[in-house]
Amino acid sequence: FTVSLSAFAVKHYLREEEASECDDVRPFISDIKSTLPGFENLKTQDEVENKNAVDNNTYKKVPSWNHILSSFSNRKEPHQRGKGKELEMESPNHNLPLEISLYISDYVTTQFREERIGVPISNNMLQNVNMLIECLSSFERILRTPIPLAYSIHLSQTVWIYCLSLPFQLVSFVGWSTIPIVFFASFILLGIERIAAEIENPFGYDPNDLDLDGFCEIIQRELEIIIKHSPPNVDHWVYDKGNLDAIENADNETVKSINDENS
Known part of the structure; x- marks a missing residue:
C-alpha cells in the first residue's frame, strides 16, 4: 500500500499541490506526527474538521498509519484531475514523498530488528526504497530545470x-x-x-503532459492484484503430475527428433 501512497504523493508534489489536502492521500497520513514545518497547522485543522464532522454525525474514523501498512480495505477512490487544495501555512509545502520513504525505511528496519524478516529481504526492500528516492530526485531534476x-x-x-x-x-x-x-x-x-x-515541465495538467493520474491508478491496481493473490506453490504447477507427463512427452519427442537427425 505504501508504494501506491508514495506514487500519489509524488504526483501531487510534482504538480506543486498540497498532497496532505488531496482526497487520495490525506486520509492515510493524518496520524503521521511529522516534525516538518506546517504539519502542526495541518494537525490543528484536522482536529477542528473532525470535531465539526462529529457534531454533524458525518465523522468516519480515519485509519491509522499502522493499519494502512497492511490493508487496502479503507482506501478511498483517487480524486479526478483538478488542482489540489492549498493550505495557508507560514512555510511552503514540504517533501511528503521523501517523508513517506523515510517511514517505509523505518518500518523495514523495525521488522528486521524484531527478526520478522531476514537479511536478504531487508536489504532488498531498503534497496527498493532507495530506488524510490532516486526516482523522486530524477523527477525533481526535470521539474526544477526549466528552459532558459x-x-x-x-x-x-x-x-x-x-x-x-x-x-x-x-x-x-x-x-x-x-x-x-x-x-x-x-x-x-x-x-x-x-x-x-x-517540453518544459511535463507534470502539469496540459493535454500533452504526462498522465500521472493514469500512472498512479495502474500502480494501485497492480498492487491490489498482487496483494489479493498469494504466490503460487511450486508443488502445484512444476511437480504436478499432468505437467510432468507433458514434460516427459516433450523430452521423448526431442530425443526422437535428435535420433532421426543423426540417422
Missing part, C-alpha cells in the same frame, strides 16, 4: 524575424506562390518554437 528564458525569447524573436522577412526574399522569384510558401514555412517554424516551450 533567454533561449525562449531569442528563439521566438528569431523565428518571427525570419517569417516576416521571408516574403520580401521570395516575391521577386516566385510571385504569388510566395503566399502559400510563407504560410507553410511559418506554420512549421512556429510549431517548432511552440514545441520547445511545451
